[in-house]
Amino acid sequence: MPIAPEHLALLYTGPFDAYLYGRNSRDMKKRGTAGSVGDQLTEGRDICLENGWPIKREFADIGRSASRYAKREREEFEEMIAGIEAGDCRILVAWEASRYYRDLDVYVRLRSVCMAAGVLLCYNGTVYDLSKRADRKATAQDAIQAEDEAEGIRDRNLRTVRLNAKAGGPHGRVLWGYARRYDPDTGDLVEQYAHPERAKIVKRIFERVAAGETEYAILHDLRAGGERLPGIRWEQHHLREMLRNPAYKARRVFQGSDIGKATWPALVEDETYDAVQMIISRPERRTMRSSAVVHLLSGWGRCGECETMPPLRVLNNRNYLAYQCSERFDTVMREDKLDAYVVEAVLDWLGSKAAAAAFSSTDDQERTAAARLRGSQMQAQLDEARAQAATFGPDGQPRLSIQSLAALEASLTPLIAAARQEAESVTVPPLLRGIIGQPDIDAIWEDMSIAQRRAVLRAVVNIRLMKARARGIRTIEPGRVQLTFAGEPGFTSG
Ligand SMILES: [Zn+2]
Numbered sequence: 448m449p450i451a452p453e454h455l456a457l458l459y460t461g462p463f464d465a466y467l468y469g470r471n472s473r474d475m476k477k478r479g480t481a482g483s484v485g486d487q488l489t490e491g492r493d494i495c496l497e498n499g500w501p502i503k504r505e506f507a508d509i510g511r512s513a514s515r516y517a518k519r520e521r522e523e524f525e526e527m528i529a530g531i532e533a534g535d536c537r538i539l540v541a542w543e544a545s546r547y548y549r550d551l552d553v554y555v556r557l558r559s560v561c562m563a564a565g566v567l568l569c570y571n572g573t574v575y576d577l578s579k580r581a582d583r584k585a586t587a588q589d590a591i592q593a594e595d596e597a598e599g600i601r602d603r604n605l606r607t608v609r610l611n612a613k614a615g616g617p618h619g620r621v622l623w624g625y626a627r628r629y630d631p632d633t634g635d636l637v638e639q640y641a642h643p644e645r646a647k648i649v650k651r652i653f654e655r656v657a658a659g660e661t662e663y664a665i666l667h668d669l670r671a672g673g674e675r676l677p678g679i680r681w682e683q684h685h686l687r688e689m690l691r692n693p694a695y696k697a698r699r700v701f702q703g704s705d706i707g708k709a710t711w712p713a714l715v716e717d718e719t720y721d722a723v724q725m726i727i728s729r730p731e732r733r734t735m736r737s738s739a740v741v742h743l744l745s746g747w748g749r750c751g752e753c754e755t756m757p758p759l760r761v762l763n764n765r766n767y768l769a770y771q772c773s774e775r776f777d778t779v780m781r782e783d784k785l786d787a788y789v790v791e792a793v794l795d796w797l798g799s800k801a802a803a804a805a806f807s808s809t810d811d812q813e814r815t816a817a818a819r820l821r822g823s824q825m826q827a828q829l830d831e832a833r834a835q836a837a838t839f840g841p842d843g844q845p846r847l848s849i850q851s852l853a854a855l856e857a858s859l860t861p862l863i864a865a866a867r868q869e870a871e872s873v874t875v876p877p878l879l880r881g882i883i884g885q886p887d888i889d890a891i892w893e894d895m896s897i898a899q900r901r902a903v904l905r906a907v908v909n910i911r912l913m914k915a916r917a918r919g920i921r922t923i924e925p926g927r928v929q930l931t932f933a934g935e936p937g938f939t940s941g
Pocket of ligand 1: 750751752773775777778
């Protein structure tokens with residue numbers, strides 16, 4: 448187990464001659480965490496002073512990139528390694544894990560030198576004895592994390608360079624939903640960013656369309672909310688152009704073709720955008736009138752008595768509305784009664800395990816099973832390697848070198864994490880995301896528009912209305928309404 452510096456003298460015999468090692472990292476200013484090399488050495492001196500460790504030498508790695516400095520640093524580093532190997536010190540004191548390791552290679556070298564010479568390692572206020580397995584593991588994890596952070600910084604820099612080179616940023620008129628910031632001195636465009644209010648409206652419009660709401664309903668609400676621009680009210684063509692514009696998912700379009708990722712932020716997720724494209728390209732959506740619907744089940748709930756299963760239509764009786772077979776008029780039921788029955792059954796079903804299972808496709812199931820298997824195989828491989836590294840052969844050396852183990856851990860750990868994540872992921876259509884398996888499903892339903900409710904119902908259930916056994920029966924008899932849910936045999940979507 449790692450130990451606190453003040454307990455070192457209780458467990459080990461001194462003297463604890465110390466080497467101090469301070470190191471600059473290039474991103475230090477940005478992270479704002481670490482002080483200069485000088486600060487680190489001061490901190491190291493304090494630890495040595497408090498615990499009575501005599502300071503043997505100090506090594507400062509100032510992180511300059513100019514080659515003559517780099518050369519001098521390499522020489523100092525080599526001197527430090529040689530000193531450790533020669534048994535010149537008992538403990539190496541540094542300030543933070545990331546200061547030790549330029550990358551995993553340097554770390555592996557430093558660690559094996561300390562291990563071979565029986566030198567203790569102290570950083571972050573903790574002392575590690577590398578002859579112990581738990582300490583080797585803890586320091587290995589710190590090193591891998593330090594390297595991972597460094598990689599992240601490198602990736603971010605590369606991305607920026609690529610973006611600037613390729614996309615070139617926005618030009619032309621400002622797209623509705625965005626705003627631009629200009630340099631007050633030069634007048635140059637600094638960035639195009641999401642407009643604080645309008646961006647939300649854009650996002651909501653896409654989501655409502657993806658959820659099956661009609662353009663009519665959306666346009667109505669937009670007009671109620673105000674003008675699009677001063678003096679210009681919302682028109683349907685505004686909506687149409689918006690819904691087809693890939694710039695909202697941060698793609699740059701040049702002369703009609705998508706030339707790559709844009710420099711501005713996306714207002715709409717790719718999945719939502721794609722879902723919207725599918726919906727707006729459906730032929731029945733082209734006319735406004737057909738999309739203004741007020742009944743939950745009309746046009747898609749079906750008569751179960753006729754062979755062709757004609758859709759139900761709404762019959763306006765004198766006192767009430769009813770659904771009726773649109774072809775032979777052989778089935779009929781009061782609208783409020785059938786709506787209530789169907790909604791109750793569907794909300795129950797949406798909260799059930801069957802609902803979640805229905806929307807994990809066979810592809811999902813195969814994919815997640817494969818990911819689970821892959822993850823456990825890699826985990827077993829790593830466990831085996833760790834066991835090997837903790838077992839010693841007749842020559843007193845571990846059966847697997849610490850170098851090999853560290854390299855293996857570095858390559859397998861992120862892969863195992865990725866496999867675990869994939870094993871748990873299931874693709875749910877955007878329409879049903881945030882609905883399936885939610886505990887407060889009734890409240891969510893209350894908040895939905897009738898168009899959204901219709902879309903949800905259509906996605907999860909098939910309805911067949913049958914004839915009543917006798918006239919005047921008020922309750923819904925068993926078998927009168929047949930519901931087939933998604934995932935059950937015979938369910939058809941659409
Ligand atoms: Zn019929």
